[in-house]
Amino acid sequence: MEMQRGVVGDLTKFPELVAACTRHDVVANAARLLHTARSAGLPVIHCTAAFRPDRAGSHTGNCPFIVSLLKDPDHMLEGTPAIEVIPELRDDGDLESRRHHGFSPFTGTALDMTLRSLGVSAVVALGVSLNLGIPGLALEAVNLGYRVTVVKDAVAGIPEDYAQAVMRNTISLLATRASTADLVEAWK
Template sequence: MERVAVLVMEMQRGVVGDLTKFPELVDACARHDVVPNAARLLHAARHAKIPVIHCTAAFRPDRAGSHTDNCPFIVSLLKDPAHMLEGSPAIEVLPELLGADDLESRRHHGFSPFTGTSLDMTLRSLGVSTVVALGVSLNLGIPGLALEAVNLGYRVTVVKDAVAGIPEDYARAVLKHTISLLAGRATVTELVGAWT
């Protein structure tokens, strides 16, 4: 029997919340109701006893465990020494998306929630064969999640109205030309209907 888990990618205060460094991404989320759509899906998942796992990112103040010079985007982010530090409010999951029994898988490097974390082991321990992905961004995080999940043998569904990227025409192109090759695509309404 298929066992599903929902993976919530980087829906953190320092990414798409009140402490963001990415106002354009926050604006894209707002225009497409990404946060309320995600909240609706997560509510339905919890009601259906589907595990919710928040895939979060953070840096240690000493940067231990993080590659800091192998990627232009990371180099740019770390010009701010306080960016997304462990223990800071910026790494917290948006409160409207966090449930009391949700799990968290944190990474300190890269863009995939699987590499260097226990996420795969957690999913396997739960008997999960299919992951439903939402969050940000369609630029890096969601494609990385989908590709790694497929490589590890999971089926993947990306929630079309609970993801965002910038610029928005590029995000739409990623959904159409990259995600469609890796994963199924569904709306919040379609998934909520299937789970209730």
């Protein structure tokens, strides 16, 4: 979820989120988990976000956070390096589901149909952020009938005490929580 160059990579506008990811080895854990998933024949889908330069297809005035982001007219534009998945996590066989509005990856995208066409009934979520994206992903996936696991050492949010509270008080009600090591062992 949103492990993109303009979010947690070299082109970020969110240095505090990058620092949280670094402190918790989020990228390294995600890379290890995705490598293991691919080796086990499991599909990897990167849920990404982008805006068109004209903002068509995006709700731009209904959310204070989006309003503040879009004060930068070049923020996360289609066709720019900022929307690319960070290199450590990319593989040619991976799929991508991009959205142009909102904070969760299911609404208004082909993600649900893609998962169903692949025979997927369980979703493993990692990435950012525990503030909005990961809870939105988990809630929508549960509402659509998927079993959800959130990888507790491959997610981050800021401030970190709030992120941990979301894991304890929200994610725990929606999803199984597992470590990278737990899943790597299960998928071997």
